[in-house]
Amino acid sequence: MKHYAYTPAGTAAYKAAKKPSSIGGPPSQDKADRQMGAYDYVKKKTTGFKVAEHATLKEAQSALADTLSEGDISDKYPTPVWEQASNKLVAQMWAMYKKSSQSKGPKKRGK
Numbered sequence: 133m134k135h136y137a138y139t140p141a142g143t144a145a146y147k148a149a150k151k152p153s154s155i156g157g158p159p160s161q162d163k164a165d166r167q168m169g170a171y172d173y174v175k176k177k178t179t180g181f182k183v184a185e186h187a188t189l190k191e192a193q194s195a196l197a198d199t200l201s202e203g204d205i206s207d208k209y210p211t212p213v214w215e216q217a218s219n220k221l222v223a224q225m226w227a228m229y230k231k232s233s234q235s236k237g238p239k240k241r242g243k
Contacts, residue, residue, distance in 0.1 A: 170209045170217040174200065183225045193222045 136146040177200060186192035196218050205214050 170205075170214045171221065173205065173208065174214060174217045174221055177203065177205070178221060178225075181225075183222065183229045189223060189226045192226060193219050196222050 134149070136142040136149075174196075178196065181196055181199070183192045186195060197215060200214065200218055208214075209217075
């Protein structure tokens with residue numbers, strides 16, 4: 133067992149020695165790749181989904197998750213991965229919806 137000094141250089145050497153080998157890349161990169169793949173897959177499956185039909189962001193996220201869970205997404209990605217991608221996509225759609233609805237300004241009253 134190798135001893136690493138309790139110094140900044142020793143800590144850096146210890147962390148470098150504990151990193152996984154280059155086979156398959158670092159786990160954080162694998163997770164990012166898997167997450168991006170899930171995000172792209174969810175984005176393809178959300179055609180026709182309208183956030184304007186829902187009262188809150190949470191309601192919209194739940195509705196999309198219910199729709200996706202009925203499909204084959206769980207065969208392709210672990211549940212936490214595709215749920216996170218789904219929630220992120222709905223949050224972005226919700227933000228764009230809110231921004232566009234606010235930019236129109238208040239409705240004018242007719243006489």
